[in-house]
Amino acid sequence: MTALVDVNNFYVSCERVFNPRLRGVPVVVLSNNDGCVVARSEEAKKLGIAMGQPFFEVQDMVGKNGLQVYSSNYALYGDMSARVMNLLRQFAPEVEIYSIDEAFLDFTGMEHFDLYARALEIRETILRCVGLPVCVGVAPTKVLVKIANRLAKKDKQGNGVRILSGDCSDVLKSVETGDIWGIGYQYAALLQRNGLKTAFDLAHASDAWVRKHLSVTGLRIKKELLGQPCIKTDTEVPARKSIGTTRSFRQPVASEAALQALVADFAARCGEKLRRQNGEASILTLFLQTNRFATDQPQYSALFNVSFAAPTSSTLPMVHAARYALKRIFRAGYEYKRAGILLSSITPPGNGPQLAMFDPVDRNKHGQLMMVFDALNVRYGRNTIKTGAQSTGRQGRLTSQCKLSARFTTVWEEMLSIKISSDAAPGYPIR
DNA sequence: TCTGGGGTCCTAGGACCC
């Protein structure tokens, strides 16, 4: 058996831990650029706000319905997530951290325990120690445990725990195909066209048909619905196969000079992420896009790959490659809305392909330099030291964050302070 | 006016090898 622990409305719940006034009222958290809604409280869902909906479409609810709005605060959410994951490790020998707010727990061999009581204990522990509400599903396969967790969340009268075992036919008949983990919008439409409406229908379709139309991934989902585990629990944190830094700009950017600085910033950020996982990359990709929603404006999008002579983790050749790539694909006369840098073909140090006889980058020198870069930037804050090609920070913010809460748990100066009056706590010394 | 960011896996097709 496998358990899935998932924090309810994670980003919103994190904000509520430090601001109890947000409880019981509609709250949403926005995506990076304050563009889309990425988390909603139950009250916000009831107002009809959809996941991924552009914020400007619901903005009038701020005044009309008392909607509370927050920019995403990844420093806070990342730290809260780490606290939850640490607590979960005491409940199972193997924990797979699947995303920032959910984890699979391997319950193999625990079938003779009271799994329901154990799931309840997980829920109570997380709530008591971190202040976050979670739901727990338990089932024999990952696809089924996703369904169990979803049912636990949907049942408002229940206590946040749902166990699926034995014959699940009735449950599967109540689940629409689009609500199955791994069946997205396109596959759900395809299944619908072919008369498969529920998880039960998919589970009993022929293997050959599923394989043909939904590829091997679909076939695995089908078997998991029948209780045969096909998707392994992976507790090792896998090294990333690609690393990217991409941004949509609040104001479109037309000048090549401004883009040169921005792509240098993205490349430098990618280098930091790559070094954190102790990898080297062989390929750098730059892409540029105009605003695809502005259909009345001329559209252009392009992508350019640069291969390094030898795999590298140094920011300097990355910045150089990014600027070179921009020179190759930049076209004047367009308003660029989005750009990004991707690193790929990532290998452990010294293991990647070398494409040239001589590596133009002095590995030792760059290695030491980057250690100093990273140490300074960790100690004194991001971009304390950077390459001359990067932006100077004087151009003003390119992205916007309208309402960012404090980094309550990771920055001393932003820690929550509480005033206690002597009337509120008679008999206790006030500090 | 306004529309995120960061990933993974799979498939088809082309180029190339012996």
Added chain:
DNA sequence: TCTGGGGTCCTAGGACCC
């Protein structure tokens, strides 16, 4: 008329996840 078999690697594109 008729034109092999068995591979690898790469890329682009499509699907999905949170």
